Amino acid sequence: MKTLRFISAQALVSDAQVAQRSIVYVAQNLYPLLFKASYLQEQATVVHDLVENWPLAEFNISKLLGKTADCEKDLCNRTCQVCLQACLTGLKDYVLNSSSTYSKRLKVVDLTGLNDIEFQACDCGKALGRWGRTELMARTCFDLLVEIQARKLEDLVSDISIEVLMSLFVTQRSYEVVVEALLLRGQCPLKIRCIEFRADSLALRKLFYIIKLAKSETLQKLELVHNIRMEMEHFDFLLSQVPLPLLRSLTLPARTFDVRRMTQGDESLLVKIGQRLSELNFLTELNLAFSTLTGRIRKILSPLKTPLHSLNVSSCCLNHADMAYLANSLHAEYLEVLDLSGHSVADLFPSTFFKLLGRASRTLRILTLEECNISDEHVNLLLLALEPCKKLTGFSFLGNPLTSRSLCRLFELFTEMPSLCKVEFPVPKDCYPPTFTYPLTDENLVKYDRERFAEINQELIMILSRANRYDIVATSPLFGSFDSNIQETCNELSVVLLQSFTDAISNLLTALKQVD
Secondary structure, three states: OOOOHHHHHHHHOOOOOHHHHHHOOOOOOHHHHHHHHHHOOOOHHHHHHHHHHHOOOOOEEHHHHHOOOEEEEOOOOOOEEHHHHHHHHHHHHHHHHHOOOOOOOEEEEOOOOOOOOOOOOOOOOOOOOOHHHHHHHHHHHHHHHHHHHHOOOOHHHHHOOOOEEEEEEEEEOOHHHHHEEEEEEEOOOOEEEEEEEEEEEOOOHHHHHHHOOOOHOOOOOOEEEEOOOOOHHHHHHHHHHHHOOOEEEEEOOOOOHHHHHHOOOOOHHHHHHHHHHHHOOOOEEEOOOOOOOOHHHHHOOOOOOOOOEEEEEEOOOOHHHHHHHHOOOHHHOOOOOEEOOOHHHHHHOHHHHHHHHHHHHHOOEEEEEOOOOOOOHHHHHHHHHHHHOOOOOOOOOOOOOOOOOHHHHHHHHHHHOOOOOOOEOOOOHHHHOOOOOOOHHHHHHOOOHHHHHHHHHHHHHHHHHHOOOOEEEOOOOOOOOOOOOHHHHHHHHHHHHHHHHHHHHHHHHHHHHHHH
């Protein structure tokens, strides 16, 4: 729904030239309204001019694009490349422009809160993802300094200091330009302040350096993923040397922990890490996916002083003791997001799995049980375990060997879950040749009967339709959910993986020559 004010704003910005001439006459309190209207219509020149002349003390992009009284449409998932580039160019020109209509009051620019999605609704169809926004902001800061010096504007801009709150995403390819921007923060009027930090494909030396440059004291979310080769001792060093007083969310790279290669000394190191984690007083989200933690989950989680709201232990090789701890821990009653993928929860841990979901049922919103070897014989248990989870909004159980009959039973339950709006379900087992075994290889995953699947999918949609649950979006992404961060940097990741493979072959050949 749009108010008359917003419709009028849209009419004004629809003619970019008229809007640009009119900006100098617009009241301050109308700038947010015009910004959303111009962003919605992708009027990049108007977006630029509004930011260049911004009269308010704060520019918070998620508040400006989110639901407002004048326009209920939320544009936070519209990361339009053209408009975001216009925003940052306008921000640079705000500093350089000495003839602004209003005095320069801007103190804080908050660029966090944008949601990167798979399909962009904007006309240009091009998204500027988190990695791209990071690089563009870093280059903007550098270009601004160069222009200030070239035009000898140091005295004119000396009183301008604007904090730019960012969600940074740094890889090897963008490392140098981001480091440069952070090093020049003292001289640049635009001062990047890192609220969230994601790193991939970085050497540990570079990782520790850039985290310190980013002022870790302000970090609320830290994601270290994929090609960060971190082990327990490196993580202990990070916790001991890098202050993280405000950290609420932590993601560690795969194989940070691996009990298979632990020594007696490593056991005491694990205890020390648990103690260091307990000092993170705001930590409520922990992602330990693909670490081997068999029998050790208690040592990491029990020291925590605050209960976790989000826990990812997918493919962590948990055993009975680990599941028993999770089911009986204080964390269970506070969990909102839980990922147990890669564990045969219904087969190996039926009672503790049932108890864990029962205790989490009052808070649980998102549950992921991918490749958990859940088959038709486990459906009754799964139905009973899910039934109390009335707050569940998202459920993914891809990669499980379930037939269409079991899927129909599950979908009947979904219609009775009032908050559920997103389901990711596997292609039914009866769509594959009977000779295929689970887990399916990537090659076999795509070899299913598409006509049969279309029939079953239609049947599942009819179950939702009969219950008037048109709000539930059910999909079967063959290779998992869309990840905007991976999508944006996939080419770089491929190069890194190829280089790692080449290095491994080279080391092997060297070792063989030495043996000879």
